Amino acid sequence: MQELIVISGKGGTGKTSLLAAFASLAENKVLCDADVDAADLHLIMNPQVLKRADFKSGHTANINKNKCTDCGLCLDLCTFGAISDDYKVNPIDCEGCGVCVYFCPEKAIDFPENTCGEWFYSDTRFGPMVHAQLGIAEENTGKLVTLVRQESKRLADEKNLDLILTDGPPGVGCPVIASIGGANAVLIVAEPTLSGIHDMERVVQLANHFKVPAMVCVNKFDLNSDLTRDIENFARDEGLACLGRIPFDPIFIKAMVQGQTIFEYNSDAKAGVAVNKIWTTLSNILNL
Amino acid sequence: MIISIASGKGGTGKTTVATNLARSIGSNVQLLDCDVEEPNAHLFINPSFEETETVFMPVPEVDEEKCTWCGKCGEICQFKAIAVVNENILVFEELCHSCGGCWEVCPEGAVTQSGRELGVIQKGHSIGIEFIHGKLRVGEAMSPPLIKKVRSYQNPEKLSIIDAPPGAACPVIASMKDADFVLLVTEPTPFGLFDLKLAVGAAQMMNIPLGLVINRSDLGDDNVRQYAHQMGLPILMEIPFDRKIAEAYSQGEMLVDVMPEWNDRFQGLYYNIEKLVKQPGTILDAGIDCHKR
Numbered sequence: 001m002q003e004l005i006v007i008s009g010k011g012g013t014g015k016t017s018l019l020a021a022f023a024s025l026a027e028n029k030v031l032c033d034a035d036v037d038a039a040d041l042h043l044i045m046n047p048q049v050l051k052r053a054d055f056k057s058g059h060t061a062n063i064n065k066n067k068c069t070d071c072g073l074c075l076d077l078c079t080f081g082a083i084s085d086d087y088k089v090n091p092i093d094c095e096g097c098g099v100c101v102y103f104c105p106e107k108a109i110d111f112p113e114n115t116c117g118e119w120f121y122s123d124t125r126f127g128p129m130v131h132a133q134l135g136i137a138e139e140n141t142g143k144l145v146t147l148v149r150q151e152s153k154r155l156a157d158e159k160n161l162d163l164i165l166t167d168g169p170p171g172v173g174c175p176v177i178a179s180i181g182g183a184n185a186v187l188i189v190a191e192p193t194l195s196g197i198h199d200m201e202r203v204v205q206l207a208n209h210f211k212v213p214a215m216v217c218v219n220k221f222d223l224n225s226d227l228t229r230d231i232e233n234f235a236r237d238e239g240l241a242c243l244g245r246i247p248f249d250p251i252f253i254k255a256m257v258q259g260q261t262i263f264e265y266n267s268d269a270k271a272g273v274a275v276n277k278i279w280t281t282l283s284n285i286l287n288l
Numbered sequence: 289m290i291i292s293i294a295s296g297k298g299g300t301g302k303t304t305v306a307t308n309l310a311r312s313i314g315s316n317v318q319l320l321d322c323d324v325e326e327p328n329a330h331l332f333i334n335p336s337f338e339e340t341e342t343v344f345m346p347v348p349e350v351d352e353e354k355c356t357w358c359g360k361c362g363e364i365c366q367f368k369a370i371a372v373v374n375e376n377i378l379v380f381e382e383l384c385h386s387c388g389g390c391w392e393v394c395p396e397g398a399v400t401q402s403g404r405e406l407g408v409i410q411k412g413h414s415i416g417i418e419f420i421h422g423k424l425r426v427g428e429a430m431s432p433p434l435i436k437k438v439r440s441y442q443n444p445e446k447l448s449i450i451d452a453p454p455g456a457a458c459p460v461i462a463s464m465k466d467a468d469f470v471l472l473v474t475e476p477t478p479f480g481l482f483d484l485k486l487a488v489g490a491a492q493m494m495n496i497p498l499g500l501v502i503n504r505s506d507l508g509d510d511n512v513r514q515y516a517h518q519m520g521l522p523i524l525m526e527i528p529f530d531r532k533i534a535e536a537y538s539q540g541e542m543l544v545d546v547m548p549e550w551n552d553r554f555q556g557l558y559y560n561i562e563k564l565v566k567q568p569g570t571i572l573d574a575g576i577d578c579h580k581r
Contacts, residue, residue: 009326011298011454016479037455038296038483059366079388092461092494097387098366136489139458142429170298170454171325174429193538195303195328202326205426223531224538248534250507256478257509 001156002184002286003149003164005034005212009199011170013191014219017252017262018275019167020044023126024263025279026288029163031124032152033131034179036117036144041167044259047122047129055117055132055147057140058096061089067108074100074109092137116140119148121155128155142178145169149179163288172206180206185213185286187243191220192227200231204238214240215285217278221245241285244278246271290448291561292467294491296483298454301473301503301527306451307332308543312554314416318446321421322435322463323453324407331540335412335419343422343437344403345430347381348390354398361390361399370399382429406434411441418446432462439463456486464491468565470498471524476508481515488519497564501557504529522564522572525557 006015006022020041023031033041061082063074068087075083078100082093089100101109116139119132130152132144152164168186169175180186186207190200200216207214216235221228232242249271255262262272293306303321307329310319321329348361348370355377362371369383370390381404391399407424422438424431431453439462442448452463464470470491474484484500491498500516505526516523527533527543536546544551563570 010328011326012300037457038298038486040297040479040482043478043482077388077392079386092465095385095387096366097385097389098364099387099389099392102364102389102393134457136456136486137458137461137493141457171323171431172426173325173424173431173459175457176325177427177429191538194331194540195326196538198328198331199326202426209427223534227538253477253507259478 001153001162001164002288003153003166004286005166005168005180005183005186006189007168007176007180007186007203008170008189009172009203010191010196013189013196014246014252015189016040016044016167017256018189018219019165020261021263021272021275022165022279024261025276026163026165028161029127029165030152030156030161031126031129032148032164032166033129034145034148034166034175035169036132036134036148037141037169037175039131039133042131044256044261045124045126045129046259047120047124047131049120049122051121053119054115055119055144056113057116057143058114059098059111060091060094060096060114061098061100062110062112063087063089064108064110067106069106071105073103073105077103096139114138117144119144119151121151127161128159130155142174145175145178172202176203176206177210180212181210183212185215187282188214188216190216190218190231192218192224192231194227197227197231197234201234204240215243215282216240217243217246219246220248222247243281244274246274246278289469289562289565290442290450290467291469291471292450292452292464293471293473294452294460294464294487295454295473296456296485296487297474297480300475300480301501303328303332303451304503304537304543305471305473305501306449308550308554309558310417310449311415311542311544312551313447313558316446317416318418318420318443318448319451320438320442320448321451322438323451324422324424324431324434324438325453327421327423329451330419330421332542333414333417333419335414335417337410337412339411341409343406343409343434345386345406345433346388346401347384347386347404348379348399349402350377350379351398351400352377354396356396358395360393360395364389364393385430386433406430409438418443431459435459435462456490460487460490464494464496467496469561470496471501471561472498473501473503474512475504476502476510476512478511480508481512484512485515488521497568499524499561499564501525501527503527524560525553
C-alpha cells in the first residue's frame with residue numbers, strides 16, 4: 001500500500017483541487033483529508049457519510065466555586081494565564097496540562113475530557129473517503145490528523161486498496177508533521193511567487209527532516225516563468241523529482257463552484273492535460 | 289489598536305492586505321507577521337532587520353543523581369513528555385508544553401528547566417513601519433508559543449497589524465486574541481466560504497468585531513456576499529482579479545506601489561475599521577464606497 005500526501009507550505013496553491021483531479025484518475029484508492037482544521041475536499045467529493053464519530057482528546061480545567069477557597073495556588077501555577085483573578089478558567093487559554101487539578105488542596109477542579117471535533121468515514125463517487133472537522137479554536141490538530149490517517153490505512157487494508165491519496169494542511173507545524181511522518185511520498189504543490197518559493201523551501205526541509213521522499217510540481221506556472229525555473233532548479237539541486245507544470249486556468253474555480261473535479265467539468269481543458277501528465281509520471285514513480 | 293488579519297483558507301490574500309494596509313498608513317504602525325510557520329510579509333515589506341532573537345520554551349532536564357524514580361513527573365504530565373520506566377527516566381522534549389508540572393511536583397528537586405528552541409524572532413524597520421516576525425524552526429510542531437512571543441512586542445502606542453496564519457485552530461486563536469478588530473480576507477469560492485465560516489466562528493467566540501475583504505472578487509460565485517449579508521458582516525473592500533496584480537504579487541511587489549490608486553483605498557479601509565471599533569454597530573455609508581473617505 002502506498003500513501004501519498006499532497007502538501008504545499010503556502011496555502012492556496014491548489015492542493016485540494018489537484019488532489020480532487022487525481023481522484024478522477026486514480027483507481028483503487030482511499031481519499032483522506034488531513035487538513036482537519038479547514039477541510040475542503042468534501043466540497044468537491046460530496047461524501048455520503050456512513051459513519052460519524054466524536055474526536056475526544058485532551059482535557060479542560062473547570063473550577064468548582066463551591067469547593068474553591070480562593071487560595072490562589074492554581075493562579076500562581078498556571079503558566080498559560082488561563083485562570084482569572086476571580087478563579088474562572090478561560091477554556092480558550094487552558095492547555096489541559098492538569099497542573100492546577102493536581103495541586104488544588106481542596107480538589108475543587110474538575111478535568112473533563114474535550115470533544116474537539118468529529119471524523120467521518122464516507123462513500124464518494126470516487127471511492128471511500130476519511131475526513132474530519134476539528135472544532136473551532138480547538139487544539140490537538142495533530143492527533144486528529146493521525147487518527148484520519150490510521151483510519152484510512154485500516155480502510156485500505158480492509159478493502160484491499162493499494163493507494164491512499166491524502167490532502168495535507170498548509171504550513172510546517174504540528175498538523176503537517178502529523179500528516180507526513182511515515183508516508184511513502186509527499187507531492188509539494190508550489191506556485192511561482194516569492195512567497196511560494198520561500199514556503200516550498202521550508203516544507204522541503206521539513207520532508208528531509210522526517211526523511212519522507214518529496215516531489216514537486218508547479219501550479220499557475222505561467223504567472224512567472226522565471227520563478228517557475230527557480231523552483232525547478234531548487235528542486236533538482238535538492239534531488240527531488242519535478243513532475244510538471246500546470247498553467248493558470250480559471251477552470252479550477254469554475255469546477256469548484258460546481259462541486260466537480262476539473263475533468264468532470266471539462267475533460268479537455270489545458271490544465272487537465274497537464275494534470276494528466278503529472279499523474280502518469282507520479283503513478284510510474286509510485287509503481288501504481 | 290490591534291487589527292488581526294485572518295482568513296480560514298490559505299492563499300486568499302491575508303499578507304497582501306496586511307502589508308498594503310501597513311504601507312498605506314505609513315507611520316506609527318507595527319506589522320507583526322504571526323504566520324510563523326510560513327512568514328511571507330517580509331518579502332513585500334523588505335525590512336532591514338536590526339535584531340534577531342532565538343526563542344526557547346522551557347522543557348524538563350533531569351538530574352539522574354537526584355532522581356529516585358518515584359514516577360510523579362510521569363503521572364502529572366498530560367503530554368507523555370516525561371516517563372519513568374523501571375530505573376530510567378525518559379524525557380521527550382518535543383512533546384512538552386512547558387506547563388511546569390514535572391518540576392513543580394518532583395519531591396527531590398531533580399527536575400529543572402532547560403530550553404527547546406522554537407525558532408527566531410526578527411525585528412526591523414521599513415519606511416515608517418516597525419516590522420516583527422517569527423520563524424518557526426523547521427521540525428518544531430508548536431507555533432502558538434512563538435506567536436505569543438511575537439505579540440509580546442506589540443506597542444500599545446502604535447497601530448498593530450497582525451498577519452495571522454490560515455485555519456481556525458490554536459495558532460489562529462493566538463493571533464486573534466485581544467485584537468480590537470478581525471479583518472477576514474476571503475475569496476468568493478466554495479472553499480473560501482467554508483473556511484471563512486470557521487474563521488468567523490473563531491472571532492465571534494472571542495467577541496471581536498469583524499469585517500471582510502473579498503479578494504479576486506469577480507471570480508467564483510455570489511455565496512460569500514450572501515453569507516456576509518445574512519450574518520450582518522460588513523464587506524470593507526473588494527479586490528478584483530487582475531493578472532497584473534497577480535504578477536506583481538509573484539515578484540514581491542506591493543499593490544500600492546504598482547497601482548497607486550490602492551493607497552487611498554487602503555487608507556479608506558483603515559478609516560472604516562477605526563469607525564467600527566470606536567462606534568460598534570456603526571452603519572457605514574450607504575453603497576459602502578469604502579474606497580473613498
